[in-house]
Amino acid sequence: MSLEVLDREPPAPGSALEIAPGVLWVRMPLPLALDHVNLWILRDEEKKRYALLDTGMDTGPTRDAWSTLIEGPLAGERAVAVIVSHLHPDHVGLAHWLCDRLGVPLRMTLAEYLGACLIQGRSPPADAATLGRFYTRHGATERELASFEGRARFYIRAVPRLPASLRRIEAGKVIPLGLDWQVGTGAGHSPEHAFFHCPETSVLISGDLLLPTISSNVSVFTLEPEGDPLGDFLAALARFLAFGDDTLVLPAHGRPFRGARTRVGELFAHHEERLARLLAALSGSFATASDMVPVLFERELSDHERAFAFGETLAHLHRLWQAGFLERREDPERITFGGRRTGPDEIRHAARRAVGIAAGIVPDQE
Numbered sequence: 001m002s003l004e005v006l007d008r009e010p011p012a013p014g015s016a017l018e019i020a021p022g023v024l025w026v027r028m029p030l031p032l033a034l035d036h037v038n039l040w041i042l043r044d045e046e047k048k049r050y051a052l053l054d055t056g057m058d059t060g061p062t063r064d065a066w067s068t069l070i071e072g073p074l075a076g077e078r079a080v081a082v083i084v085s086h087l088h089p090d091h092v093g094l095a096h097w098l099c100d101r102l103g104v105p106l107r108m109t110l111a112e113y114l115g116a117c118l119i120q121g122r123s124p125p126a127d128a129a130t131l132g133r134f135y136t137r138h139g140a141t142e143r144e145l146a147s148f149e150g151r152a153r154f155y156i157r158a159v160p161r162l163p164a165s166l167r168r169i170e171a172g173k174v175i176p177l178g179l180d181w182q183v184g185t186g187a188g189h190s191p192e193h194a195f196f197h198c199p200e201t202s203v204l205i206s207g208d209l210l211l212p213t214i215s216s217n218v219s220v221f222t223l224e225p226e227g228d229p230l231g232d233f234l235a236a237l238a239r240f241l242a243f244g245d246d247t248l249v250l251p252a253h254g255r256p257f258r259g260a261r262t263r264v265g266e267l268f269a270h271h272e273e274r275l276a277r278l279l280a281a282l283s284g285s286f287a288t289a290s291d292m293v294p295v296l297f298e299r300e301l302s303d304h305e306r307a308f309a310f311g312e313t314l315a316h317l318h319r320l321w322q323a324g325f326l327e328r329r330e331d332p333e334r335i336t337f338g339g340r341r342t343g344p345d346e347i348r349h350a351a352r353r354a355v356g357i358a359a360g361i362v363p364d365q366e
């Protein structure tokens, strides 16, 4: 089937729209090129209680919008938890304020919470010196280094504090809230991103793991300098192939849609095309990750986008390296990637295998 995007106008800030049984749709503004985030309220109508799912960034307009909701449509109902899908600022930023205000625990996966603490505290390896060394070895320019530092500072502004403890959620567990919400997790976009599926109503809250129109950012970070986040992300996407076309997907950005499998297929093709571009550019030569950014991103990038573009390029290089299609050369000053001279057919085949092996959809030998 083709992607079926729901023809519903998104709710205005401060209002909530019932989008599925027991799920209210809330949308908050973001001060970024990506100008909104979708958040959800899981509601147990019988017991008059609810949980918030993701919070938005810590900004004045987002606090005001939540206050309007809590004092308006949610007044008279009891909050039980603030659930957070992952550590990015548009998802966890206001968790500290909402948990305090509602007197409820934070519910999050352990790796996401610990990752947030690390970035928020600028603790090694999220400190400026480690970041600078890591990206310099990958050939980062001054502008790129400034962009990484800017992103780190942006995180602290959008997530000024975190709740001091949590009640952990993990894959395979169920959150009962009128309906039963099954927790799944996937890595790649972030370390242990949670998603939530209600089999009874065929609703999947996918967070940033499955988006209808944009591809989720996938970046290599200093915590795992040899990591393969794109491989992890493709494996996470493959998990969504289990959800049929009747499943309503509620994504963190864009509009709710049906056709999870179609979208996964589109994203596999998207990453395959980008891997092929890198293989073609590195056919018979070596270069740094920084050199390869313009191969994947042809347009002029904003300072904020530059860090994402760099991380994304490195993630694609690492996928090809881990799959055995590129060599990675490391000396104290520089890390470079390169391959032997290859033709278009071989490149297409290699890119397809680099995706398929990670997603578990082709045999790992030939």
Ligand SMILES: [Zn+2]
Residues within 6 Å of the ligand: 086, 088, 189, 190, 208
């Ligand atoms: Zn995210």
